[in-house]
Amino acid sequence: MLLCLSVTFLLFSCQVNTDDDDDDDPETDIRILPDDTESALLSFTAQAPDITALRIIGFSSGTPSYPIYALKITDNPGVDENEPEIQMTGGVHGDEQLSIMMVLTLIEYILDNYATNQEIADLVDNNELHFFPSINPYGLANETRYNANSVDLNRNFGWAWVSQAHHGAGPFDQPESQAIRDDALEHSYALSLHGHTGSVCINTLWDYIGTTEAQGVINPYDYITYSKESFIASYLPSYPFIESLATTYLSKVNTAGDINFWMTEGYDWYVVYGSIQDWLYAVNGTMAFTLEYHLTKNHTELDEELFGEVFGYHRDALIRIFQDAGRGISGIVTGPDGIKVDAKVTLTPPVKREYTGPVAYSPFSYTDPDFGDFHIPIQPGTYNLQIEADGYITKTVTGVVVPALDPRTIVVDVGLVPGKSVKQQSLESPVIDPDSVRPDLREE
Template sequence: MFLANWLCDNHLKDPLAKLIVENVHLHLLPSLNPDGFTLRKRGNANNIDLNRDFPDQFLFLNDDEDSRQPETRAIMNWSRDIQFTASATLHGGALVANYPWDGTDDKRTFYYGCPDDDAFRFMASIYSHSHYNMSSSKEFLDGITNGAAWYPLYGGMQDWNYIHAGCFELTLEISDNKWPVAAELPIIWKYNKMSMLNLVASLVKTGVHGRIYSSGDGRPLPASITVSGINYTVRAGRTFADYHRLLAPRDKYEVVATMPGYKSRNTTIWLDEGAMTLDFVLDPEVSVKGGILQNVYDCNCDSKSKLEFVEFLWGSHFEVFFVFIVILGFLCILFQKRKKVKISTTKQRTVMV
């Protein structure tokens, strides 16, 4: 809560606070496990460790969401509903910024990076190097670690968020003391203040973001964003089709926007220290079926789609529509002439017989 209070008190006078308040939708959850926090134990009221309760990519028998604890289900629903760009969970008992993957497919302990390993290392380094002494750790190089290289765990929130919610999550161990008393909290806040602020601000200062539209009618498209060479998909928002793709700076990327029923579009960018705005305008795919020009995406036959089809033709594709009508008229004339010739020939043959 120190973070929330500081932002409220300083957003009119501190540039960093102003940047965050004006550009970031920041959600704060005081405790994921209020019962365990009160009882000073890892488990919840049912004595279940919530950070081992999420479905896991390496434990296929752990996929049943209905069997999750209520706190776990609430977080899963919340994450998918909001579509967070990034998140961080605060833990105690060590001093390190931890990033995916947390587990390995064979349960061994070794470095096992996710597709966005470079971006996660960049985010973790921002936190560590902004901290009072995290980057000076003797146990973890630069104060950061891959989860599986530290110790593999399964059913964790960090990996689930990245895989299923499109959210880049760090696990931040912010104090060597597992259960600090209230009197220690101001010191912990002091040591972590700039780390928290710089990490949140990095969501504005880095990566590529924008919106995706249809060239036909300008409507927002909840399309998918991929980056060549990185096996991960970010989906644009359902309402405004806005997206934010976190990427490590100082590199070249090919960004691709795709949407069913539309032609994909790609562009190559050089991402420097700052963030880049990149909007996409996608052209509808068009096919001819049964002599009728159709937008593939709107080819169902309800009245709304028919209206959209007419608007599509009468709008920016009027020239195509006009040429189509001319060709159709020409074919009709040829058909009529051919029919008359056929009738005349038939009559001549009848006379000859």
């Protein structure tokens, strides 16, 4: 019933394409445009003004320049609270319309069920959900993967960026990637999901570097790989948690009926330089995933019935991964008299650097500038935290135990004393050896 409502809603404001040559059934082809996503978002805020807030994070390349919208859903949407912030995007590749419809339809599902479904009410009341249905609206309008400058925005971010066709002249040289970057730096998302279509998998970190367990595929470019042990020790200490979230997502999709769904480390599938998910994790401390919802790519392959099926495969998996994003370590950092402090909270000791190439990495979180809260999703275990902030003495908290049983969450509130801070060396993007760069051939 809800799925019918969702698609009916979209169809209500969208054109039904009737003249597409390669359409299986032109009468039922769903085609949405930037105006449709905009009017859908406006109708959501009218439907649920008490739990929504719509903002524009920037504008697209091209003429006309389209606004890039984000819809926040939470109780008390006008203020920041001590809650994990979660991001979900669609349409970074403008020709992957299904990924945009997934975001809009999930929003509609959440709003329609908030008053009657306790699980949804808890999700909304205890998190700050940020939905970005269409982050490449020029691409949506013009049915292209790229923005108006022929750049693949998922190759334009500042972690392990390389110069290749469609990557831009430099990292963050496009207005869309700048807008997403600046918004992320303001929000310190605990979890971020990026939707695509054209395959069926959940794709985890990293995209630019991988383990030797990579599908057994040996190729001449594949020398930057590591054992899983050194990978966890040096490059991805939260790997077990990332893997458990992906495994749960996979099993929920399978249970819902899509038995072909699979999971992969990004690099194991195909290497991507300058991806959104790598940058978010390395620079912003955000645990990020790429979702490929379905084998169909173009909207001409999509009709109402098929979309309803695909949404049905993913709906409960999405709700579940949102719920799990808050597991790990959270707290509030304050100074004298309880004032909120802009701080960086890092798991210590910093991971060992075993190889001179890539950058060693420790999970971290910036505190929310408005509330002082931080959230580090991590598997159960015992950790030390280092808390650093300008104008405050750096503090270490030892023996923080994330329990193995639910809620698998520990709260560590930290008080800082004014003084001179000892700053960790800031993390800089790895420089990729040009001889190791692989061709960028994939288009999922």
